[in-house]
Amino acid sequence: MSVFRSARLEALLGATVDQATYHQVIGLVTNRVSEDVDLEFKGDYKNTDSGRAEFAADVAQFANATSGLLIIGMDEDKAMAQAAGPSGISVVDTEITRYINVIADRISPPLPFTIRPVENPDQPGTGFILIAVSRGPVGPHAVRVNDSLRYPRRVGRRKVLLHENEVALAYRDRFTGLQSRLDAAEAHERYLVDQLSTDRMYVVVTLVPDLDGYRDINTDEFSAFRQAVLDTSPWLLEADNPDWYTASVGPDRLVASGLPRPDAAHLITEPGCVLHRSGAGSFVAYVGERPDSQAAHVIEFFVVAGVLAGLRFLAEQAVQHASASGSASLRATLVPADETKATFLTQRLRWSPHAGERPVHRPPVATALADLHRLAVDGRELTRATYALASRLVQHFGIPETRYLTVDGAVRIGAWADGSTKERARRWADTNEVKIDESHPSAL
Template identity: 30%
Template sequence: MLRSPRLEALFGKRLDQVTFADVQGLVGREEAAEAADLDYKELVHAKNPEQKAEFCKDVVAMANDRGGALIVGVREDGDQAIPEAITKVDVTDGERQRLYAVLTNTAPHPLAVDIVPVNDPDDPGRGVLLVLVERSALAPHTVLDTREKVHHRDGWLRYPIRNGAATRWMQEPEIATRYRDRFTHGRSVQDRVSEVELECLLAYEERDQWDGGDDGSASQPSSPLAPRVPHIPYFEENREPARPVLAVTVAPEVAGRLVINRASLMEFQRSIGTTSVLVGRDVTFENVQVAPGRLLASFGAPIIGLYAEFHEDGSGTFLVTLLPPKSDDTVELFAQDAMFYVLSGLRCLGRHARDRTGATGVAAIRCSILGGINELGGAETVLPHRGDPYEIKLISESNHGEYANLRSTTRAVGNAFAHVDDLAVDGPGLISAAAMVSNEACHAFGLPEVPLLDINGTINFHHWGPRMKPTIAAWANTFGAGT
C-alpha cells in the first residue's frame, strides 16, 4: 500500500483510512491541486478507449516517477486543477476488478497498484476510487497505446512519466537510462545488504563491552529469552572471546528517505520506547543514539543483547547476541529462538522502512548466524583481537528427528526477497519471508527447511517447544495463522 508523507498530511491520515468526507474536504483547496503525485478523473468509461488509455497512461506515469494517488470520481477546475466537485462513480467490487483488468491489458508489466473504494454513506455503492500507485523498482513500464492503429495495427508501446501535474512520453535516451538502472539495481541492492550488515556488526563490536574478566570469566549479554550464563571460557593470549550473533538485514529496492533532525529523533525515541521490538513479547529498546546517516537502538548496557541500526534510506540491521556456551566452544541455538528473532527482526526493520522512511516495493533480506563477527566476509582483517569463532549447533526443544544429525557451523547465511509491506505487518507475508530466508540459512547446518515456519505463511505449532509455543501461538492468533 502506498505511503506518502505529503498525501497523508493532505488528508490527515493514512491513505487506506480516507473517508468520503475527507475527499469532499479537498474541494476548493489550493494545496489539493493536481501535482506529480496527485491526479483526478471524473470517470473511466468501460467502452471508451480514450478514457481507458488515459487512465493507464496516468497510472503508469506515476509508477515510472515517484508514485502517487489518482482519485476517480472528482472533477477539477480546468485552469488551476483544483478539485471542484465530487461527481461520484461506481465503487463496487465489479468496477474495481474492471479497472484492474484495464491496467493488465494496457500495461503489459504488472504494477503495484491498490484500488481502494471510498463509499458515500448516503449513496450505497457510489463514491470515489483511490487508485494508489507505488513507485516501481522495475521501471520503466510501458502502456500499449491503441489509439493510433492507423500506423500500426496492434498499437504502440509507449513510456509515460509525470511532468509536474501533467504526463508526458519519455524520450529514447531516458528509456535507455531507466532500463540500465533497472538491470543494475538488482545487483546493487544485494551490495547494499552486505554494506549495511557489515557496518552494523562492526559498530556493535565497538559499542558492546562484553569481554573477559580478570578472573578468566566474562560478562554476559542481556537476553530477553534466556537467563544469563555464569561463565565463558577465556581465550588464550588474552584475546577477547568471540561474539556469536544472529543478524537480520533489510534493504528496500525503492529507497525511502528519513531526515535525521531533532524532531525525527524525538519521534524515534517515542516510538522505540513504546513499541515492542519482539513479536508476542513486551520488550522495547532502552538506548537511542544518532550516527552518520542512521539511528541506533539497543537493549542492555553496557553489555548489549539487542542492537539495531536504522538507515535514512529504509535499510537496516537487527542484531541479537546469542548466549555463549557454559564450558566448551559450541553454542547450542534453539531453532525456535532463531525463528523468533528472525520474525522480530524482519518486522522491526520492515516497519522502519515503510512507516519511518516511506520505502516501498520489494526488499532484499538476509539472515546471518555467525559464531563470531570474524566470520562475516572481510571483517576478519579488522578484528585481529577476537578469539576463534564458536561452532553453532542447531537444536530443538521438542526433540524432533530433523535435528538429530545436523552438523555444526561457524557461519550460516540465507538471502531472500519480500515486499516491504509484508515485512511491516503481522501476518502470513511476514511468516513466509522469515521461512524463506531461514530455510536457506539453515542449509549450512544440513537442514533442508525449517519445520517451525512454512513458506505458505503458516506456523507449525507442533514443532515449537513448551517454552516458546504459548508466546508464538498468542501472537499468531491475532491474525489467524497456524496449523
C-alpha cells in the same frame, strides 16, 4: 503521504497531492491544464473486465516511466487533452477499495502508489480520486489481460506498450538495482556487526526499502524515538527476552540497545538496532553461545524468533517513521563465524546438532524480497519472509528448511516446545490471522 513529490504538479495544484482540495483540483479546468508525461485525466472507468484492464494499464504506465498522477472524475477535452470539468463520480469507500483491489489483482510486481478521494463539499459522496504512482524500483510492472501480460509505459501524453527488447532491458535494470540494494544491506549490516561482542552468536536482520523514505535525525526525533522504544518490546514470541535499555545516535542513524555489559559498555547488546534516516535498518538478536574452548552453537528457534521480530520491527520503523514504500530487500546472517571455530545448528535447549548437519566456518547469509507495507501489518507476509530467510540460513548447515514455519506462511505448531512458548505461538498466529499447521516436523 504521497509516494512521490513533483514540483510541477504541486505548482499546478497549488498544493501537494496529499493536501489538494476539491477547488484546487477544479482549478486545473480554470487554468486549462493539459495532460502531460506525469498527468492524466479520466472521467470514469467501467466496472467491466475491459474497464479494469484499462485502469490497471493507466496506473502501471507511470510506474514504468517517471511517476505520475491519475485524476479520476475529471472529464477531458480530447481535442486539446485538457481538463474539461468534473464527471461527478462516486468517491465512497467501496469505490476506493474497488480500485485498490484492481491494482493488487492486475499489476505485478506490486508498485508504489497512494490513492486519495477528494470530495465535493457541495455534493458529498462525489468528487475526484487522485492516484499518485511512483516509478517502480522493481519494474517492469506487468498488467494481466486475460491470459497475457502487457507492459505499458507513459511516453509524453500517450500510453505505449513495451516491445520485447525493451522488456528485457527493464528486467536487466531490475536485477542491477536489486544487487545495489543488497550491497546497501550489507553495508548497513556491517555498521551493526562491528559493534557486537564475539563471545556470543547473533542473527542480524537487515531491511532496505526499494523506495527510500526520510527521517529527521534531530533532538525532537531522537527524544520521540527513545521514548517509544524504551516503552515497548520488539519480541513477538519470546516473553522472557531482554528489552530495549538504551538509545543513542550515530551518523544519520538512530541506535537502540539492550542492557550494557559491564565489561564492554560501548558495544551494542541484544536486542539492538541501527535505523538509517532512509528507512533502512538492521536488528540483532541473540541465538547462541560461542565459548572460547568449545564449538559455537546456534539455536534454530532463536533464529526464527529473532528474524520474525526483526523484520516486523524494521518494517514498522521504515513505514511509520520514514514513510518508505515499495518492496523491501531483506538480508539475514549469523555472526560471528570464522575458520577458527566450528558453528553448529541445534534445537532449543539441546546442544546436540541436527541429524545430518554440517558445521559452518564463515557467516551464512540469506536474502529475500517482501512487500514493505504488508511486512509491517500482515502476519502472513511476515511469516513467509521469515520462513524464506530462516530456511536459507539453516540450509548452510545442511538442513532443508526451518522446522517452525511453512513455505506458505503457516506456523508449524508441532515444532514448538510444549508449554508457554507453544501457547504464545498459537495465540500470536490466531491474533495475526496466520494459519496453524498441525503436522509434526519429525521428518525434517
